[in-house]
Amino acid sequence: MYKQLNAHFFFAMKLPVETKKKLKEYCGSLSPKLPFSRWVHQEDYHITLAFLGSAPQEKLQKAAKLAADSIRHEKRFPLHICKLGVFGKQDAPRIFWCGTQQDKHLQDLRSKVYTACQEAGFELETRPFKPHITMARKWAGTFPFQENMLDAYSPFKEKPLEFEASEVVLYQTHLDKTPKYESIAIFPLVGE
Template sequence: MNPRPHFFFALRIPEETKLIMKEHIESLKQEIPFKRWVHHMDLHITLAFLGSAEQEKLNQAEKNVKEILNNEKAFNLRINKLGFFGKEDSPRVFWADTEKIEELIQIRERVYSACKKAGFVLETRAFKPHITLARKWMGQGEFQKDLLNIWHELQPEPLEFRAEEVVVYQTNLDKVPKYEPITIFPLQSEPF
């Protein structure tokens, strides 16, 4: 029996940025041993994790998000460093950091509120925008924080990209890549 799929709202990373990140991930794998690396096509910034969802509640969340994102504009983000969650000597999550800018915070708050309004019980930890790259440290010794400095060798300047879509992803654990876009909410592009 297949487990029920999970759903989440996320900011989509553009394809060209994912391809740059793919190259960086290949280099990072050589230097920093983690058990599971994220497929480059699965890179994203989570805005609200819903877990398994009844279709009616998911539909309501999507309706709410569509309404609140109606006039939201696309914006630029910059990936500027590496970080981790978990114990300093044995991190459980390894990620790339995006600068915490006002536009991103507002989008996250609106999506989060829209999902709560639809009846979802969401994570209450403070929002830390990030792009998960790998999970579960498996190095021979303790993780060394100076390993995080490799980012500046790979990407001397922050990696800038345009955040143009909020997406509902469905998790398919039996596939690679495992995150399937279900619904896409385009953000308004600035006229040239």
């Protein structure tokens, strides 16, 4: 069912096409001001719910079934992208991201997917869930990164970017391709 060859897998919230386009526009205006070395392809924008790493097919199938069962009755809900942030060293971050407002629906959905993966035998990251969309990697500026740049250049200062969370996806990573992430199973949320 799922392709292998040392591939990595993860569950994520898929973003709608229009949201990806808008984020790509934002990145186009931010990239001259924020010199990161690699900007993420717009088709790879997502919010990770559970990173699985590499795994045998049986274990992936079990996780997919348990996740599908656990979110079967989950309804679609609105999310608001409202902030910029970084991970890594303060003066030379490795990840530039945009994040959502804290949302109980997203926390609950993530918890169900996370628990399903643990029940399937996956050992998952234990850091607190910080929902974000990776936009770029590896600071490449000739000057140190300064956190006040995030506020100065934020496209979300006046209005967050709203979208409807409607699908959870199991992705496979292809490091040698662009876009890097292939959807291998889709779990739609229930419409109103």
